[in-house]
Amino acid sequence: MRIAVFRKAHFNAAHRLHNPNWSDEKNKEVFGLCNNPNYHGHNYELEVKVIGEVDPETGYLIDLKVLKDLIYEQIERRFDHKNLNLDCEEFKSLNPSAENICFVIWQILRTHLDKKYDLSVRLYETPRNFVEYPA
Numbered sequence: 001m002r003i004a005v006f007r008k009a010h011f012n013a014a015h016r017l018h019n020p021n022w023s024d025e026k027n028k029e030v031f032g033l034c035n036n037p038n039y040h041g042h043n044y045e046l047e048v049k050v051i052g053e054v055d056p057e058t059g060y061l062i063d064l065k066v067l068k069d070l071i072y073e074q075i076e077r078r079f080d081h082k083n084l085n086l087d088c089e090e091f092k093s094l095n096p097s098a099e100n101i102c103f104v105i106w107q108i109l110r111t112h113l114d115k116k117y118d119l120s121v122r123l124y125e126t127p128r129n130f131v132e133y134p135a
Contacts, residue, residue, distance in 0.1 A: 001053065001054045002051065002052065002053055003051070003052075003053075003054055003061055004049050004050065004051045004061075005049070005050050005061050005062060005064065005067070006047055006048065006049050006050075007047070007048045007050075007064060007067045007068055007071060008045065008046065008047050008048075009045075009046045009048070009068075009071045009072070009075065009076055010043065010044060010045050010046060010076075011044050011046070011075065011076050011079045011080035011081075012041060012042070012043050012044070012080060012081055013041060013042065013044060013079050013080065013081070013082050013083070013084050014039040014040060014041040014042075014082070014083045014084065014085075015034075015039060015040070015041075015042075015083070015084040015085055015091070015096040016034070016035060016036060016037065016039045016040070016085050016096075017031040017034040017035055017095055017096070017097060018031065018035055018085075018095065019095060039083055039085070042125050042126065044079075044101070044123060044124065044125060045123070045124035045130075046071070046075065046105065046121070046122070046123055046124075047121070047122040047123075047124075048067065048071055048109065048119070048120075048121055049119070049120040049121070049122070050062050050067060050113070050117045050118070050119060051117065051118040051119075051120070052116055052117045052118060053116070061117075062117065070109065070112055070113070071109070074108050074109065074112060075105055075108065075109070078108075079101075084096040084101070090104045091104075098123055098125040098129065098130070098131045099131050099133075101123055102121055102122070102123040102131045102132065102133045103133050105121050105123065106119065106120075106121040106133045106134075109121065120132060120133070120134060121133050
């Protein structure tokens with residue numbers, strides 16, 4: 001039986017959208033308030049979806065405690081209460097847009113999950129703005 005399980009998590013982080021190859025004027029024009037040189041923050045909500053076959057011996061697709069601990073150790077501890085631009089290696093040269101943050105989270109989790117699982121990550125930057133990878 002193929003099924004999906006979900007785990008929700010959250011973290012709070014600051015960031016600034018900025019392209020160093022552009023002028024200050026162009027950055028302000030494209031990114032608006034998100035280009036604030038003093039940064040700004042979000043309360044990110046995360047949904048992780050794991051898809052696969054149920055283990056007939058346990059009745060589990062994946063032990064949700066294992067998934068919870070993985071998300072906590074690899075994502076929440078890494079990004080919570082951080083300035084993504086300044087504190088996180090992943091964003092030293094990558095603009096921390098919601099799209100890029102979502103993809104980075106997916107990459108981190110993918111390396112820690114068994115290949116037998118399909119993985120999808122949905123990241124809410126606000127209650128009305130969210131991204132998902134893969135789409």
